[in-house]
Amino acid sequence: MAVVAVVGAIIGLYALFGKLVPSTAKLAEYDPEFSISATLIKVGYVGGFILLVLGFITLILLIGFFVLIVAAIFLLIGSIGLLYYPLKCIANLTQQYS
Numbered sequence: 001m002a003v004v005a006v007v008g009a010i011i012g013l014y015a016l017f018g019k020l021v022p023s024t025a026k027l028a029e030y031d032p033e034f035s036i037s038a039t040l041i042k043v044g045y046v047g048g049f050i051l052l053v054l055g056f057i058t059l060i061l062l063i064g065f066f067v068l069i070v071a072a073i074f075l076l077i078g079s080i081g082l083l084y085y086p087l088k089c090i091a092n093l094t095q096q097y098s
Helices: 002-030 032-057 063-096
Strands: none
Touching: 002 032, 032 063
16 A cells, blocks of 8 residues: 555655646746746645655654645745646636637
């Protein structure tokens, strides 16, 4: 069961960092209105996962707990960017076809 979880985590990280982050950056180059979402996703998820790894490494020390809290905040920022992304797409489509 642990092997399935590790494989799922690797596939998820590949989807996030190999597909989602570059695609939002390319869309932000095409249409600058998507730059807010691309920036939130990039800063939130990349910073969050880096701090998450550092937090688990330093969890033995007291500072690891605080790093994990900051990592959770960064991951929340990335999730807000991910939620803003389709809402901006829908708003652009309704504006374009109305």
